[in-house]
Amino acid sequence: MILFYGCPDDDPLTRAVAAARAAGVDHLLLDQTRLARYDLVCGPGLAGRVGAEGRTVPLDAVTAVYARPLDPPADRADPAARARTAAFHGWFTDWLDTADALVVNRPRAMESNGSKPYQAQLIARAGFAVPDTLVSDDPEEIRAFHRGHGRVVYKSLSGIRSIVRELTEADGARLHLVRALPTQFQAYVPGRDVRVHVVGERVFAAAVDCAAIDYRYAGRDGLHAELSRYELPPEVAERSVALAAGLGLSLAGIDLRVRPDGTWVCFEVNPMPAYSYYESHTGLPIAAALVELLAAADLGAAPARVEV
Amino acid sequence: MAVLAERGDIGAAGVAREVAARLGGERVLLLTPGMLARSRWSHRVGPDGRASTRIVLPDGRLLDSAQTGAVLHRLDRLPAVGLRRADAKDLAYARTELLALLASWLLGLGPRVLGPVSASGAARGSLSPTAALAHAARCGLPVARRGGATRVGLLDRPAPGERLVPHLDWPGGRGAPVPADLLPDPGAGPSERLLLCGERLVGALAGRYAEPSRRLGALLGSDLLELRFTRGVLAEVDACPPLAAAEQRSAVAEHLVALAEAA
Numbered sequence: 001m002i003l004f005y006g007c008p009d010d011d012p013l014t015r016a017v018a019a020a021r022a023a024g025v026d027h028l029l030l031d032q033t034r035l036a037r038y039d040l041v042c043g044p045g046l047a048g049r050v051g052a053e054g055r056t057v058p059l060d061a062v063t064a065v066y067a068r069p070l071d072p073p074a075d076r077a078d079p080a081a082r083a084r085t086a087a088f089h090g091w092f093t094d095w096l097d098t099a100d101a102l103v104v105n106r107p108r109a110m111e112s113n114g115s116k117p118y119q120a121q122l123i124a125r126a127g128f129a130v131p132d133t134l135v136s137d138d139p140e141e142i143r144a145f146h147r148g149h150g151r152v153v154y155k156s157l158s159g160i161r162s163i164v165r166e167l168t169e170a171d172g173a174r175l176h177l178v179r180a181l182p183t184q185f186q187a188y189v190p191g192r193d194v195r196v197h198v199v200g201e202r203v204f205a206a207a208v209d210c211a212a213i214d215y216r217y218a219g220r221d222g223l224h225a226e227l228s229r230y231e232l233p234p235e236v237a238e239r240s241v242a243l244a245a246g247l248g249l250s251l252a253g254i255d256l257r258v259r260p261d262g263t264w265v266c267f268e269v270n271p272m273p274a275y276s277y278y279e280s281h282t283g284l285p286i287a288a289a290l291v292e293l294l295a296a297a298d299l300g301a302a303p304a305r306v307e308v
Numbered sequence: 309m310a311v312l313a314e315r316g317d318i319g320a321a322g323v324a325r326e327v328a329a330r331l332g333g334e335r336v337l338l339l340t341p342g343m344l345a346r347s348r349w350s351h352r353v354g355p356d357g358r359a360s361t362r363i364v365l366p367d368g369r370l371l372d373s374a375q376t377g378a379v380l381h382r383l384d385r386l387p388a389v390g391l392r393r394a395d396a397k398d399l400a401y402a403r404t405e406l407l408a409l410l411a412s413w414l415l416g417l418g419p420r421v422l423g424p425v426s427a428s429g430a431a432r433g434s435l436s437p438t439a440a441l442a443h444a445a446r447c448g449l450p451v452a453r454r455g456g457a458t459r460v461g462l463l464d465r466p467a468p469g470e471r472l473v474p475h476l477d478w479p480g481g482r483g484a485p486v487p488a489d490l491l492p493d494p495g496a497g498p499s500e501r502l503l504l505c506g507e508r509l510v511g512a513l514a515g516r517y518a519e520p521s522r523r524l525g526a527l528l529g530s531d532l533l534e535l536r537f538t539r540g541v542l543a544e545v546d547a548c549p550p551l552a553a554a555e556q557r558s559a560v561a562e563h564l565v566a567l568a569e570a571a
Contacts, residue, residue, distance in 0.1 A: 041462050043455010043490065044442045080486045083475045084458045087487035091438070091456055098442035111434065114427035115408035117353045118415050124357020135351040135409055137390075158408035159427075160401055180390030181402050182349040182409055265355075 001061050002027040002294045003050075005092065006068035011276040013068045015287040023288070025295045028055055032070060035088040036081035042095045050092075059095065064102040064297035066251075066290065068272055069093055102250065102297035104290070109248030110271035114159040116184065119247075119268060126243035128256075128266035131186040139175040142167075142185055151188035153213060164214035189267075191259040194230050196237075197275050197286050198244040198252045200293040203237045204275075204284040205230040227281035236264055243269065251275075251290060309568050310337045310371060312344070313382040319551025320382050326561035331568070337371065345389045345406065347371075351413055359416025373416055377568025380532075380560065381414055381423035382548050384430040420567050422506070422560065424530035424547050431548045435528065440545035443527050448520040449535070452492035452543045460488040469493055469539050497539035503549060504533045505559045506566075513537060532560070 002020060006013040008031055020027045030038065030052055039051035048059035069089070096103050112119045120130040134145045135157055146152045146167055156162035167185065193208040193215060210225035212218040218225045232240070236256070243266070244252035253273025257265050275286045309327060313320030324338045348364040361373040388394070388402035407429030414425045426433050435443075438454050445451045453470060457463045461482040466472045471493045478484040502511035504525045509518050517535070524545070525531050534549030534556075535542055551557050 039458050039462060041455070041457040043438050043453065044445045044451050045453030046455045046457075046463070046490065048455075079476060080478060080484075084485070084487050087456060087475060088458050090436070094436050094439045094442075097435075097439050098446070108426075108435070111427045115411040115429065117351065117359070117412035118408065118427045120353045121357045121359055121412065121415050124353075124355075129355045130353065130357055132355050133353040135349065135412070137349055141350055156401075156405060157412070158401075158404040160404055181388065181405060182351070 001057055001063060002297075003030055003057075003062055003065045004028070004067075005030045005032070005065060005096075007032045007070050010068055010070065012274055012287075013066070015276050015279065016066050016290050019287040019291040020294070023291055023295065025291060028052060028057060030092070032089070035085040036078075038084075038088060040088050040091055042091050048095070059099065062099065062101045064104070064294040065096060065099065066104045066294060067093075067096055069096075069107070102294065104250045104294065105252075105271050106248060112247050113268055113271055116155070116157050116159075116268055122247060123243060123266045123269065126246050127239050128243065128264060130266055131189050133184065133186050135182050135184045137178050137180075137182040139178060142175060142178065142183075143172075145185055149187040152185050153188055154183060154185045157182075157184035163217050163220075166213050189257050189259065189265045191257040191265070194232070194256045194258060195278055196232065196240045196254040196256055197273060197278065197284070198240050198249070198254065199286060199289040200250055200296075201241050202289050203232060203240055204278075204286050204289065205232045205237075206278045206282045206284060227278060229282050229284060247271070250293060253278075309335055309377045309379070309564060310339050311380045311382075312339050313380070315340050315342075317382060319549070319557060320380065322554075322557040323380060323551060323560045323564070326557055327564055330561065330565050335377075335568075337365070337369070339365070339371075341383055341386050342389065344383075344410070345386045349409060351409060351416075353412070353416075359412060361413045361416060363413075373413070376417060376420060377571045378564045379414065379417055379421045379423075380564055381421055381425065382431050383410070384432050384548070386410060386429075420571050422563060422567065423532050424528070426529060433547060435547065437544060440528065440547075441542065444520075444524050444535070444542050444545060447523040447527060449517060449524065450541045452538065452541045453490060454492055454543075456487060456489045458487045460484045460486060463488060463490050466490060469497055492538055492541075492543035494536070494538055494543060499543075500537045501549075501553070501556075502535040502537065503551075503553075503556045503559065504531065504535070505556075506531050506563045508559055508563070510553075510556055510559045 004017050042048040097106050097108050124130050152167045153164050155164045195206050197204045206227050207230040208215050210218050212221050212223045215225040249271050253270035255267040279286045311320050311324045328336045346366045350362045352360045363371040386406035388399050391402050411427050411429035414421050441451045441454050474486050474488040476486040478486045502513045504521045534546040536544040
């Protein structure tokens with residue numbers, strides 16, 4: 001039995017569910033907007049089970065899970081329903097960390113991008129170069145870093161999403177603001193963006209051609225991102241698989257850039273990738289590969305299970 | 309050497325005193341969240357992933373990662389002292405950023421850190437008590453029943469040494485449509501504490517549970533844990549133990565001195 005967990009308006013989840021349906025794979029969708037209607041028992045020593053959508057499934061019969069846990073809906077009028085929703089979400093995400101099933105991905109494994117410089121250290125251990133990085137609250141040190149690299153970008157250092165921006169001369173006048181909070185700066189890396197999705201041991205790469213510093217927000221700058229399928233060099237593909245496995249991620253979105261000299265730099269690994277954006281623009285069959293991975297676990301032929 | 313702890317952390321202060329007695333007081337820094345938040349930070353991660361950190365403390369002393377022998381990590385927060393006029397959202401952002409910085413600094417110190425190192429930065433991390441027990445069971449430790457159900461009536465009646473705790477005060481008894489926890493009752497019988505500190509186990513159950521305890525430490529990514537047994541089964545795992553016993557504080561101090569000497 002495969003469980004899907006998340007919200008029905010979340011495109012990566014709905015694509016995976018549709019792929020499971022198309023493949024005829026037995027599955028149950030746990031809709032986060034309907035948690036108050038479901039039942040869950042779990043914890044060590046208890047007969048764990050989930051009841052939802054007219055079915056009751058023992059937790060030890062679950063062989064694979066694709067979870068995209070988002071913030072559960074709040075402000076239900078009924079306090080009991082609100083409490084059941086919160087309890088279900090908390091216990092279920094606990095169970096994801098300890099279940100014998102293949103979990104894509106375990107919450108603890110997803111933590112690594114909660115600190116980008118932390119994750120950068122792990123990325124480098126897997127053999128990828130990372131951007132030269134400075135976190136500082138000293139404007140003079142940041143100016144020296146800027147002078148040394150010529151071009152520098154800045155972004156959040158935690159997992160809180162931010163738009164990557166280039167440090168410009170105009171920013172100089174407000175650089176003193178870093179005194180209030182150490183801020184992350186990185187050497188600008190020239191080249192072409194390549195987004196790699198690792199699904200188990202398979203890789204799906206898309207090149208992104210865009211003039212924006214952060215292609216995810218190209219539209220805000222009146223720019224456009226062009227996505228196309230990309231053939232990764234075998235050694236980069238192998239390194240990507242090893243990196244995802246090393247982080248305990250069966251599904252990962254890896255942000256790479258290939259420099260003009262052909263060398264590769266890794267910016268970060270997204271443990272809950274919105275792969276649907278890349279799939280819809282390139283036709284890369286990521287959802288189908290994900291369901292194949294989950295279904296292989298169903299048949300007992302899964303790759304090594306993720307340990308946190 | 310640095311001990312990162314809250315101001316009122318008596319166990320950490322005791323460890324700092326013991327380390328100071330062994331190495332000299334000038335070699336031990338007891339750093340509170342406020343001190344770290346008021347410090348000046350310079351943290352570098354090079355293209356090869358090597359990290360280096362220089363922290364200038366509020367009193368001007370320098371904590372350089374290249375010269376740091378060992379760190380005991382017991383912090384769950386850093387305050388955003390430079391943003392007093394910011395709104396709640398910006399303050400939350402700043403605190404998250406500071407913990408992310410703390411996490412990267414500690415990871416860069418490698419094996420010189422005693423205590424959990426994770427991207428969350430917090431010593432207690434995000435692991436719930438129930439998940440910790442589930443991991444402990446997988447490591448071969450005897451564990452108490454602990455968990456919950458979305459409706460009271462889905463749980464068995466509590467056995468001796470257990471208690472049922474509904475999340476809301478609601479009429480209907482076992483038919484109440486509210487979630488409930490089934491918890492081990494820590495006051496329900498004889499208890500033992502077992503401290504994992506590096507490879508060493510401290511406590512009466514050390515001989516019996518050494519290997520599964522070490523496995524649990526490896527699984528949870530920490531070489532400092534306290535395992536609390538009630539009525540012969542593990543009822544709680546603490547990733548930031550109070551270090552209430554002198555024997556525990558001595559073990560931690562010894563381990564920190566050994567880390568510093570090996571660095």
